[in-house]
Amino acid sequence: MQHGATLDEFLAEHMASMPQATELHGLLGDIAKACIDLSDLVRRGELAGVLGAAGQENVQGEEQKKLDVIANDVFIELTEGTGRLAGLASEEMDNHYPIPEQHKRGRYLLTFDPLDGSSNIDVNGSTGTIFSITEHDKDDAPVDADFLQTGRQQVCAGYCLYSSASMLVLTLGNGVAGFTLDNKRNEFVLTHPNMSVPATTNEFAINAAYSEHWQAPVKQYIAHCVAGKSGPIGKAFNMRWAGSMVGDIHRILCRGGIFMYPLDERMIKDGKAGKLRLLYEANPMGMLIEQAGGMAHTGLEPILDISPDNLHQRVPVLMGSKEEVQRVVDYHAAHT
Ligand code: P6P
Numbered sequence: 001m002q003h004g005a006t007l008d009e010f011l012a013e014h015m016a017s018m019p020q021a022t023e024l025h026g027l028l029g030d031i032a033k034a035c036i037d038l039s040d041l042v043r044r045g046e047l048a049g050v051l052g053a054a055g056q057e058n059v060q061g062e063e064q065k066k067l068d069v070i071a072n073d074v075f076i077e078l079t080e081g082t083g084r085l086a087g088l089a090s091e092e093m094d095n096h097y098p099i100p101e102q103h104k105r106g107r108y109l110l111t112f113d114p115l116d117g118s119s120n121i122d123v124n125g126s127t128g129t130i131f132s133i134t135e136h137d138k139d140d141a142p143v144d145a146d147f148l149q150t151g152r153q154q155v156c157a158g159y160c161l162y163s164s165a166s167m168l169v170l171t172l173g174n175g176v177a178g179f180t181l182d183n184k185r186n187e188f189v190l191t192h193p194n195m196s197v198p199a200t201t202n203e204f205a206i207n208a209a210y211s212e213h214w215q216a217p218v219k220q221y222i223a224h225c226v227a228g229k230s231g232p233i234g235k236a237f238n239m240r241w242a243g244s245m246v247g248d249i250h251r252i253l254c255r256g257g258i259f260m261y262p263l264d265e266r267m268i269k270d271g272k273a274g275k276l277r278l279l280y281e282a283n284p285m286g287m288l289i290e291q292a293g294g295m296a297h298t299g300l301e302p303i304l305d306i307s308p309d310n311l312h313q314r315v316p317v318l319m320g321s322k323e324e325v326q327r328v329v330d331y332h333a334a335h336t
């Protein structure tokens with residue numbers, strides 16, 4: 001498929017041989033529409049009156065931004081009545097959102113983080129929407145447990161990055177494609193047909209403010225990175241931390257890197273298994289990274305193999321260039 005094709009044209013060609021293509025193609029069109037609406041709101045910021053706190057907390061106990069709530073509502077409004085979804089679940093809702101009685105239920109479950117990195121929104125930093133699509137192959141309405149599928153069961157995963165350009169990046173299980181929003185046409189246009197993560201890198205992404213809490217394998221790895229050419233890894237490293245997983249993962253899909261949000265002693269004390277959520281952050285991003293030739297791991301197991309316990313389960317996250325992720329996995333093995 002050539003540069004400049006629209007998302008619609010790309011999906012028509014790539015999904016021609018897929019079963020239920022029409023419904024999934026339509027759902028991706030709905031998601032694209034929601035992302036275009038959000039991109040406009042993010043870009044207009046204060047002019048649209050969407051900055052600042054919403055004055056309430058979400059199920060994670062995190063302060064919600066106005067745009068967290070607005071983004072969640074935009075996705076519900078644009079998808080609940082299309083007959084393509086059996087249900088939705090998101091970071092912003094305690095339980096799943098059932099399709100209202102008056103609407104036909106469809107085949108797919110949409111699990112999403114409506115506005116990832118929302119702490120960046122008031123300072124004009126990168127933010128994004130992350131989405132994961134699985135199937136609900138039962139006649140009855142789904143319950144929360146029906147969303148608890150492994151990352152390997154995703155039929156589609158993607159994100160929309162709201163940054164200097166807005167980009168939709170997705171995988172249907174056969175490679176990763178990136179589309180740039182043409183604001184003049186309000187269309188996503190194919191600009192990155194085959195995104196792939198370089199196997200090697202010299203760039204790591206981690207919030208180094210928490211280094212005192214890291215466990216031994218992570219402390220050892222970062223120490224080896226900053227030891228530079230004379231250190232055990234034998235090369236000088238650079239560091240980036242976007243404060244939004246979408247921003248960091250997009251950079252890694254473009255030029256390589258290793259993204260780390262590991263388990264640390266603070267989390268263990270708080271009874272948490274990590275910071276990032278499995279169903280709507282680690283799984284969709286893990287599918288994209290693996291489809292792009294990278295590696296997605298907790299340090300102890302591949303992320304996509306995890307059987308979820310609950311909608312908002314947290315996991316440690318290491319993902320990106322295979323050589324460095326494997327190195328950190330080896331450091332974990334050496335410490336067990
Ligand atoms: P910290 C955003 O809140 C998020 O969930 C990810 O998008 C991002 O990578 C991470 O948390 C940032 O966490 O602790 O650096 O603010």
